Amino acid sequence: MDNSLATSNTATEKSFPLLSPVAGVAHRFHGVCGKNVTLEEDGTKAVRAAGYAHGLVFSTKELKTEEVFEVKVEELDEKWAGSLRIGLTTLAPGEMGPGAAGGPGVPPSLPELRTKTTWMVSSCEVRRDGLLQRMNYGRNLERLGVGSRVGIRRGADDSMHILVDGEDMGPAATGIAKSVWAVLDLYGPVRSVSIVSSTRLEEPEGTQPPSPSSDTGSEGDEDEDEEHGLGGEDQVAIMPTALEFLENHGKNILLSNGNRTATRVASYNQGIVVISQPLVPQLLVQVRIDFLNRQWTSSLVLGVITCPPERLNFPASACALKRAAWLLRGHGVFHNGLKICEKFGPNLDTCPEGTVLGLRLDSSGGLHLHVNGMDQGVAVPDVPQPCHALVDLYGQCEQVTIVSPEPGAASLKSTGTQGDMEKADMVDGIKESVCWGPPSAASPLKSCEYHALCSRFQELLLLPEDYFMPQPKRSLCYCESCRKMRGDEAHRRRGEPPREYALPFGWCRFNLRVNPHLEAGTLTKKWHMAYHGSNAAAVRRVLDRGELGAGSASILSCRPLKGEPRGGFEEPGENCAPPREEQPPPVLLSPSLQYAGAETLASKVQFWDPKFQRTHQAQVAFQVCVRPGSYTPGPPSVILREPPDPHFSPAELEWVTKEKGATLLYALLVRVE
Numbered sequence: 001m002d003n004s005l006a007t008s009n010t011a012t013e014k015s016f017p018l019l020s021p022v023a024g025v026a027h028r029f030h031g032v033c034g035k036n037v038t039l040e041e042d043g044t045k046a047v048r049a050a051g052y053a054h055g056l057v058f059s060t061k062e063l064k065t066e067e068v069f070e071v072k073v074e075e076l077d078e079k080w081a082g083s084l085r086i087g088l089t090t091l092a093p094g095e096m097g098p099g100a101a102g103g104p105g106v107p108p109s110l111p112e113l114r115t116k117t118t119w120m121v122s123s124c125e126v127r128r129d130g131l132l133q134r135m136n137y138g139r140n141l142e143r144l145g146v147g148s149r150v151g152i153r154r155g156a157d158d159s160m161h162i163l164v165d166g167e168d169m170g171p172a173a174t175g176i177a178k179s180v181w182a183v184l185d186l187y188g189p190v191r192s193v194s195i196v197s198s199t200r201l202e203e204p205e206g207t208q209p210p211s212p213s214s215d216t217g218s219e220g221d222e223d224e225d226e227e228h229g230l231g232g233e234d235q236v237a238i239m240p241t242a243l244e245f246l247e248n249h250g251k252n253i254l255l256s257n258g259n260r261t262a263t264r265v266a267s268y269n270q271g272i273v274v275i276s277q278p279l280v281p282q283l284l285v286q287v288r289i290d291f292l293n294r295q296w297t298s299s300l301v302l303g304v305i306t307c308p309p310e311r312l313n314f315p316a317s318a319c320a321l322k323r324a325a326w327l328l329r330g331h332g333v334f335h336n337g338l339k340i341c342e343k344f345g346p347n348l349d350t351c352p353e354g355t356v357l358g359l360r361l362d363s364s365g366g367l368h369l370h371v372n373g374m375d376q377g378v379a380v381p382d383v384p385q386p387c388h389a390l391v392d393l394y395g396q397c398e399q400v401t402i403v404s405p406e407p408g409a410a411s412l413k414s415t416g417t418q419g420d421m422e423k424a425d426m427v428d429g430i431k432e433s434v435c436w437g438p439p440s441a442a443s444p445l446k447s448c449e450y451h452a453l454c455s456r457f458q459e460l461l462l463l464p465e466d467y468f469m470p471q472p473k474r475s476l477c478y479c480e481s482c483r484k485m486r487g488d489e490a491h492r493r494r495g496e497p498p499r500e501y502a503l504p505f506g507w508c509r510f511n512l513r514v515n516p517h518l519e520a521g522t523l524t525k526k527w528h529m530a531y532h533g534s535n536a537a538a539v540r541r542v543l544d545r546g547e548l549g550a551g552s553a554s555i556l557s558c559r560p561l562k563g564e565p566r567g568g569f570e571e572p573g574e575n576c577a578p579p580r581e582e583q584p585p586p587v588l589l590s591p592s593l594q595y596a597g598a599e600t601l602a603s604k605v606q607f608w609d610p611k612f613q614r615t616h617q618a619q620v621a622f623q624v625c626v627r628p629g630s631y632t633p634g635p636p637s638v639i640l641r642e643p644p645d646p647h648f649s650p651a652e653l654e655w656v657t658k659e660k661g662a663t664l665l666y667a668l669l670v671r672v673e
Contacts, residue, residue, distance in 0.1 A: 026195075026197040027044075027059055027060065027061075027069055027182075027195050027197045028042065028043035028044050028059075028060050028195060029043050029044070029046050029057045029058065029059070029060065029195070030057070030058040030059065030060045030093040030094075030181075031043075031093075032058065032093040032094060032096055032106060033046065033056060033057045033058065033106065034048075034053075034054040034055045034056040034057070034106050034108070034186075035054045035106070036048050036049055036050050036051050036053070036054040036055055037049070037054070037055055037056070037057055037186065039057075041194070043060070044194055044195045045074070045192065045193070045194040045195070046184075046186060046192065046193055046194075047075070047186075047191065047192040048186040048190075048191050048192065052077075052080040052082070052187065052188055052497060053108045053109050053187060054106075054108050054109075055109075055185055055186030055187055056106050056107070056109070056110060056113070056183060056184070056185050056186075057183070057184050057186065057193075058089075058093040058181050058182065058183050058184075059181050059182035059183075060093075061181075062179050062180060062181055063088065063152070063153075063154050063180055063181065063182050064154075065154060065155070065156050066153065066154070066155065066156055067153065067154070068151045068152070068153045068163065068197055069151060069152050069153075069182040069195075069197055070149055070150065070151030070152075070163065070195070070196050070197045071149070071150055071151070071184065071193040071194060071195055071196060071197075072147065072148070072149050072193060072194050072195075072196045073144050073145065073146055073147065073148045073149075073150070073190055073192075073193055074146065074191075074192040074193055074194050075146065075191045075192035076145070076146055076189045076190060076191060077189055077190075077191045078189055079189075080188040080189045080497070080498075081188055081189070081493050081497065081498040081499060081500060082123075082142070082187050082188025082189065082493060082498045083122055083123045083140070083141040083142040083144070083187065083188060083189075083190070084141050084144060084150060084184065084185065084186065084187065084188075084190040084193070085109075085110040085111075085120050085121065085122040085141075085184065085185035085187055086120065086121055086141075086150055086152050086162065086182075086183070086184050086185075087110060087118060087119045087120030087121060087152070087160070087182075087183050088118070088119050088120075088152065088154060088160055088176060088180040088181065088182060088183065089113060089116060089117070089118040089119075089180060089181055089183045090116040090117045090118070090177045090179060090180055090181075091113065091115050091116040091118070091181070092181065093181060096115075109185055109187060110122070110183060110184075110185035110187070111127060111130040112130065113183070114129045114130055117129060117177060118130075118183070119160050119172070119173045119176065120183070120185075121137060121138070121141065121162050121172055122141065122185075122187075123140055123141055123142050123492075123493070124136055124137050124138060124139070124140045124141070124489070125137065126172045126173055128173065133173065134172070134173075136374050136375075136486070136487040136488075136489075137162075137169065137170075137172055138162055138164065138169030138170065138172070138375075139164045139167075139169060140489060141164075142493070144164075144190065148164070148165060149163075149164070149165050149166065149196060150162070150163070150164055151163035151164075151166075151197070152182050153168075154176055154180060155171065155176075157171075157174070158174060158175055158176045158177075158178075159171040159172075159173065159174045159176060160172045160173045160174075160176050167362065167363065167364070168282075168363065170282075170375070188498065242258075242260075243260070243275055243276075243277055243285060243402050244258060244259035244260055244275070244276055244277075244402065245259045245260070245262050245273045245274065245275060245276065245402070246273070246274045246275070246276040246309055246310065246388075247259070248274070248309060248310055248311070248312065248314075249262070249272060249273045249274070249314065250264075250269075250270040250271045250272040250273065250314050250316075250392075250393075251270045252264050252265055252266045252267055252269070252270035252271055253265075253270070253271055253272070253273055253393065255273075257401065259276075260401055260402045261290070261399065261400070261401045261402075262391070262393060262399065262400055262401075263291075263393075263398060263399045264393040264397075264398045264399070268296045268394065268395050269316045269317050269394060270314075270316050271392055271393030271394055271397075272314040272315075272317075272318055272390065272391070272392045272393075273390070273391050273392075273393065273400075274305065274309040274312075274388050274389070274390050274391075275388055275389045275390075275391075275402070276388075277388075278385070278386040278387060278388050279304065279359065279360075279361050279385075279386070279387050279388065279389055280361070281361050281362065281363050281365075282360065282361070282362070282363065283360065283361070284358045284359075284360045284370060285358060285359050285360070285389045285402075286356050286357065286358035286359075286370065286402070286403040287302075287356070287357055287358075287391055287400040287401065287402055287403060288354065288355070288356045288357075288400060288401050288403050289351060289352070289353055289354065289355045289356075289357070289397060289399075289400055290353065290399040290400060290401055291353060291397075291398045291399040292352070292353050292396045292397060292398065293396055293398050294396060296395040296396045297349075297395055297396070298330075298349050298394060298395035298396065299348055299349045299350075299351065299394065299395050299396045299397045300348060300351075300357075300391060300392060300393055300394055300395075300396075300397035300400065301317070301318045301319065301327050301328065301329045301348070301390075301391070301392035301394055302327070302328045302348065302357055302359065302369070302389075302390070302391055302392075303318065303325060303326050303327035303328055303334075303359075303389075303390050304325075304326050304359065304367060304380075304383060304387040304388060304389055304390060305321065305324055305325045305326075305387065305388055305390050306324040306325075306383070306384045306385070306386070306387045306388075307323060307324040309388050309390075317392060317394055318390060318392035318394070319334065319337055320337065321336065321337065322336050322337050323336060324336075324384075325337075325390070326367065326379075326380045326383060327390075327392075328344070328345070328348060328369060328379055329348065330347055330348060330349050331343050331344055331345060331346065331347040331348070331480075331481075331484070332344065333379050333380060335380075341379070343480075344369075344376070344377075344379055345369050345371065345376040345377070345379070345484050345485075346371055346376070346481050346482075346484035346485035347480070347481040347484070349395075349396075350448070350481045351371075351485070355371065355372060355485075356370075356371070356372050356373065356403055357369070357370070357371060358370035358371075358373075358403075359389050360375075361383065361385070361387075362378070364381075364382070365381070365382045365383050365384075365385065366378040366380070366381045366382070366383070367379050367380040367381075367383045371485050371487070372485070374486065374487045375487070376484070376487055448477050448479060448481065448482055450477060450479040450482075450508070450672070451475070451477035451479065451482070451508055453609065453616070453672050454477070454507075454508035454618075454670040454671070454672050455475065455508070456609060456610070456611060457607055457609075457616070457618045457670055457672055458508075458510055458668070458670055460607055461536060461539055461540070462540075463539065463540060463543065463668075464543075466513070467512055467513060467543050468510055468511065468512060468513065468668075469511040469512065469513055473511055474510065474511060475508060475509060475510045475511065476508070476509045476511070477508050477509075478503060478504050478505050478506060478507050478508065478509065479506065479508070480505075480506075483503070483505060488503055488505075489503070490502060490503060490505065490647070491503065491647065492529075494525070494527070494528060494529045495525075495526060495527055495528040495529070495628055496525075496526045496628065497628070499528045499529075499591070499628075500591060500648075501528070501529040501530060501531075501591040501592075502591060502592045502593060502594065502645065502647065502648075504531070504593045504597075504621075504623065504669050505593075506671060507593065507597070507621070507669045507670060507671045508669070508670050508671070508672075509623065509667045509668075509669055510667060510668045510669075510670065511666070511667045512543075512665050512666060512667055512668060514664065514665075514666075526628070527625040527626055527627050527628065527664065528591075528625070528626045528627075528628055529591070529623065529624075529625060529626070529666070530589040530590060530591050530596075530623075530624055530626045530655055531589065531590055531591070531592070531593045531596035531597065531621050531622065531623055531624070531669070532548055532587065532588065532589050532590075532596055532621060532622045532624055532663075533588075533596045533597055533598065533601030533602030533619075533621050534602060534620050534621055534622055535602065535603045535605065535620065536605045536618070536620055539620055539668065542622065542665070543665070543668075546665060547660075547661065547663050547664070547665060548587045548622065548624065548663045548665075585658075586656045586657065586658045587656070587657050587658075587662075587663065588601065588637070588638075588654060588655075588656060589624065589626060589631065589654075589655040589656070589657065589663075590653055590654055590655060591648060591652075591653075591655070592644070592645035592647070592648050592653060593621060593669070594644065594645040595636065595640070595644045595645055595653055595654070596621055597619060597621050597669075597671065598638070598640050598641075598642070599619070599641075600638050600639070600640060600641075601638060602619045602620065602621050603619070604617045604618065604619050604673075605617070605618055605619075606618075616672050616673060617672070617673045618670060618671065618672045618673075619670070619671045620668065620669065620670055620671075621668075621669040621671075622665060622666075622667070622668060622669065623666045623667040623668075623669055624663045624664060624665055624666055625663065625664040625666050626655065626657065626662060626663055626664075627659075627661075627662045627663075630657050630659045630662035631655040631656060631657035631662065632655065632656050632657070633651070633652035633653075633654070633655050634651070634652070634654050634655075634656060635650050635651055635653065635654065636650065636653050636654050637654055638654075
């Protein structure tokens with residue numbers, strides 16, 4: 001019998017007192033937990049005693065509105081990959097039981113907790129019942145260290161918030177049920193956590209001091225909390241009035257649409273506009289690029305000013321502001337006209353029509369840039385307040401519009417049922433995870449010259465269209481502008497057990513169709529991800545075969561085949577054994593495209609670009625799924641001109657497999673210089 005209960009320490013719900021005996025700690029863990037978990041210190045500390053899974057722990061009680069359940073990382077086991085997982089579940093821990101005794105039992109990991117609705121954050125992904133809802137949320141939980149604090153809060157607006165080291169990462173999911181329990185998965189490197197929630201403990205009835213609202217319930221307390229306590233931070237995030245541009249603006253600006261749309265009607269400058277209301281913490285102010293004029297170079301500038309804008313005499317461009325101005329221009333950050341940071345976020349000069357850009361002040365005064373709803377991080381720390389958001393319609397950018405919630409959005413929340421809200425949230429989450437850029441009508445791929453150049457080279461290879469996924473899933477550009485616009489991180493983990501690989505920065509990916517007879521979804525999640533350098537002449541043969549190194553004709557192997565005798569056929573000796581079939585040579589792979597895409601492994605070829613009448617050099621490689629256990633990691637066997645990827649251990653930079661069927665073609669990669 002697989003008893004998923006933590007029986008090693010005989011923890012039960014009655015093992016610990018109702019209130020935590022640890023001074024200043026408001027919560028404790030439930031006795032029902034993963035089978036590898038040991039609860040210590042009166043249920044306020046959880047330790048995963050073995051393995052990398054079976055580490056689920058739950059809060060003893062339901063999480064109340066605006067209540068924070070927070071833990072501190074006590075111990076890490078660096079030999080495992082992955083991250084701590086945290087979330088909310090509608091499944092009461094006491095209902096799970098020990099598996100065979102009437103309850104479903106505690107699953108090995110949080111994504112498998114699907115008996116009832118469960119929301120969770122893993123790494124920087126948000127999932128609902130195991131299904132991906134959102135990517136690039138908040139800080140990556142894989143980067144937690146010993147002493148890091150992670151908390152979870154159910155907001156008064158039925159939203160789930162994650163807090164990292166006390167900083168609220170914003171709403172991760174909405175439509176959260178009323179009765180939920182906090183749940184954590186001590187997965188991968190996080191071996192031990194302790195509860196540090198410091199909210200006031202509830203006192204038994206009769207011991208509380210008398211209160212004027214004692215006889216009328218807790219409504220008075222809740223109102224007071226909303227005014228003075230945790231609810232205050234959420235309150236300032238609500239838009240007080242409709243945002244609009246200030247009447248004082250650049251001389252080439254024409255305001256319309258109730259001062260919510262700004263149009264530059266002449267020249268390429270004199271286009272500064274300022275939003276009339278000052279920025280307040282956690283209020284996301286967004287504008288949409290409506291129209292670009294390609295006859296000019298450069299594009300809009302975004303930022304904040306801390307001087308009163310009502311009587312300000314605006315210069316021809318925002319870069320001429322020399323006092324109390326913080327600006328985002330191109331992919332740099334400027335203060336009073338001087339560049340203070342390079343290569344921050346996506347290049348604003350390459351943002352296409354339809355892109356939604358936003359500014360937000362966090363609770364500590366840090367200025368965040370948002371692109372299509374995705375937080376690009378802190379651009380400027382400690383911005384003085386009050387400050388006003390500024391947009392300079394410069395160069396190509398000729399029109400922008402303030403983006404705000406639709407008038408019916410708030411009323412929908414109160415009239416719809418809980419089920420409708422959860423369904424809408426799930427659909428919106430799926431759309432958000434797939435549509436990483438602006439709306440399809442203004443996809444960044446249509447304006448990315450590098451993607452267009454790589455596509456023209458891919459067309460010159462004359463490969464059958466049936467090998468590739470149809471639009472819009474056909475291709476994805478990883479040039480600097482596109483990947484920063486999406487907020488891609490340089491490395492991810494995939495497979496069971498998880499293993500790290502680098503994203504193909506600097507390349508363009510063309511996704512391949514997978515054999516329908518294969519369980520493609522399972523393979524891409526459970527297998528590891530790697531790269532294989534190739535050359536243009538070999539691409540068609542590899543696609544025809546469907547895998548790397550299958551057959552003696554492959555030229556993608558890391559070692560050459562033995563040559564046949566040059567003197568024709570040799571007569572076999574008298575007692576010679578019959579010849580055996582030649583084994584395919586080993587195939588070289590790497591989790592780093594910086595290594596697999598080196599010129600020694602992915603040879604360059606020249607081609608003529610028919611559109612711009614220029615000669616370029618191109619390389620090709622394959623992104624593949626690799627079956628765990630089918631390859632041997634080792635040091636590089638190829639001498640390179642440049643040092644290999646420093647992110648990976650040199651002892652595991654090169655993977656070699658000899659097994660047929662160990663790889664599954666995932667995508668064709670193209671890089672053009």
